[in-house]
Every structure is written in structure tokens, then in C-alpha cells.
Amino acid sequence: MGPGRLKLTPQQALSRLVPHILEMESLAHKRIAIGLAGGPGTGKSTLAAELVTMLNATHPGSAALVPMDGFHMRHAKLEAMGQTDYKGAPHTFEGADFVDFLHHLKSATGVVSGPGYSRKIEDVVENAFAVQPEVRVLVVEGNYLLLSEGPFAGVRPLLDYAVFIDVPRELVRQRLMKRHGEEGLFTPERNAAHIERNDLPNYDLVSASQDRADVVIELVVER
Template identity: 85%
Template sequence: MAPVQLKLTPQQALSRLVPHILDLASKAHGQRIAIGLAGGPGTGKSTLAAELVTTLDTTHPGIAALVPMDGFHMKHAKLEAMGQVDYKGAPHTFEGADFVSFLHHLKLATGPVSGPGYSRKIEDTVENAFTVQPEARILIVEGNYLLLTEGPWAGVKPLLDYSVFIDVPRDVVQARLMKRHGEEGLFTEERNRAHIERNDLPNYDLVCLSQDRADVVISMDVFG
């Protein structure tokens, strides 16, 4: 079935998603549900995911937990050994199977579960960056590759109870990525521009091909 297509501002998206997610949770008979927020790099899904968790927790304290895919980047040292640093962030530079296993475990877990995060300050993963508490009934899962059908990523979609694809124009994404890569001052502007052209934008293009697998596609009105 084709996804529902919506054009919304970030605030409208939040207002629309929160009641729908709470309704899904109320019908889950106490089981955990996983809500996937997919989209290319620089589309604002991390921000929306964090705001969803905050808003859901305001209505029902402790009900939601954020589960970022980015903590499953391969370790930088491993990428160096593989000669793949220039392609960091591409699907094959993640521990995709580990992410699927982690998500499967999370949906069934009855105790606290800690997971890894990714720090742009050191450009590497950090162990035990977050903990999902037992009372969390809603997992807000966000990442680029949640809807891909290639390799281990194909195992993610069956674990999602509802999936949202965030669509933002390519030129807006490019500008955001230049700003993001420059914020920590780790690399030159020239390097950042080359990395975006070689890696980030092709990843964005790849991810856009998976949007038809979502339940809803939100074309984000970034100027609204």
C-alpha cells in the first residue's frame, strides 16, 4: 500500500504524530511499540525524534525512549583498517546486523537496556550513551537506513509498528550538512564539501528510494 503523503511544518508534524502514536500504544496491550523515523542525512529526523520523546513524556512521564541508529556506526579504527573512512556513514559502514538484534532485544526486554551513541565531537561511537528504562512503552527509532531492503537493514522494517519518512529538498540538506560538518571545526571546508558530494548526498539519494516502504511520508515545509 502506498504511504500517506503529507506536507507539514515540523510543529504540525509533531502535533499530528503524537496523538497517533499514543493511540497505537494504547492498542498494544502493554507491549512495546517501535516508531521509525527514517530519512536522509540532514533532514531533521534526529531533532523531530527528540521532540517526539519530550512531548510524549510530557503527557505520560517515562513512556517514550529515543533509540538512535547512529550509535551503530562501525568504530573509526575499524573503518581505517578497512580503508573506508571516506565512506563513513554509508550503509556498509554500520554494524547493521547488531542494530537489528539490539532493536529486537529492546522490544522484548523487561529490564533497563543501554545502547551506544555517536559523538560528532570525536567522530566515533560511545558505549552506553543512553538507557531505555523498563517503563518505556514507545521506542522512537531514528536513522537513515530503517527502510532499506539491502543486507541486514531488511530486518529493521518488520520490527517497526509504524514508520515515518521525512523528506526535505536536496539543496536544503546540502546546506545543512555543510553547517553540521563545520560546527566542530575538525576538518577544512574543502574536505567537508568533498565528503558531502562523495558520500552524504549519494546516501541521501539512496535513502529517498526507500520512502515508499513508509506508512507516511512527510514532506517537511522547512520555510513554513
């Protein structure tokens, strides 16, 4: 039996997820982690941020966003490895550090700060967010939360509930061209080549991990 599949708009998805998570939180005696996984360009970051906002509207200060993107390898390290063309692939993340961080977060009683990622500089930013002691729900967001191989395999056992966000591949391609073009760092030709060489293979790899989710949500979205 694979996970259940739901076809929902982002608002419908939030309306489904919020009460379910609130119920989980009320029954849990410790901090819980909710995973939102999906390929690049699927809108999971936006959904995760809105989920945190809605949870905090019900119970102020109870939810925090934990993005996987802060665990990109630093750009200088990727340059030294000759891997800048593959930035964003699983092997260009500090996967083991991310698993350790998540493990620590689940049992932490003090303030814990974590790294983020800035598309403006295409690099990691230290202390981009802080998880306060009163947080009860960690909303963890990233591409590789459900992988079964390599260091990322350690993430799934730490998630109390895992959601996979599914968006059609062609729409993802269009969104990524727009996203890569917004900061104006590279030419459209470079961006198109990067998407074909790196982003879409990563999307395909991530799609293959969706059976490890508790639920798959096919997002009904505008372009």
C-alpha cells in the same frame, strides 16, 4: 498504493504524530517501535527528540529515543578497512547488531543501555542512553530504517509504524556543509568533497526507500 504524503511544518508533524502514537500505545499489549527515517540533514533527529519529549509530557517515562547512529563502525575499524571516506554509508554500520539490539529492546523487561555517536570525536560512545523497563514507545531514528537490502532489511519488520521525513536535496547539502563545519575538524574543501562523494549518494539511496513507510512527511522548513 504507496504511503500517504503530508506537507507539514515540524510542529504540525508533531501535532499529527503524537495523538496517533498515543492511540497505538493504548491499544498495544506490548512495547511498540516508531521509526523516523530520512536522509542525512533532514532534521529527523531533532524531530525524534521532540516527539519523545511530547510523549513523555503526556505519559512520563513512557517513551525513549533509540538512535541508529550509535551503530556506526568504530573509526579505527573503518581505518583498518580503508573506508573512512565512506563513513556514514550503509556498509560502515554494524547493521546486523542494530537489528539484534532493536529485536531485544522490543521484548526486554529490564534496563537496556545502548551506544550513541558523538560528532565531537567522530566516534561511538558506549552506554550513551538507557531504556527503562516502563518504556512503552521506542522512537527509533536513523537513515537506513527502511532499506530493503543488506542487514538493515531486518529493521522494517520490527517497526510498528514508520515515518519518512523528506526535505529537498539542495537544502540538505547546505545543512550538511554547516554541520560538518561546526566542529572544525576538517577544511571546507574536504567537507564539500565528502558531501558529494558520500552524504548525497546516501541521501539518494534513502529517498528510494520511502515507499516502505506508512506515511511520508514533506517538512516545510526554514533554512
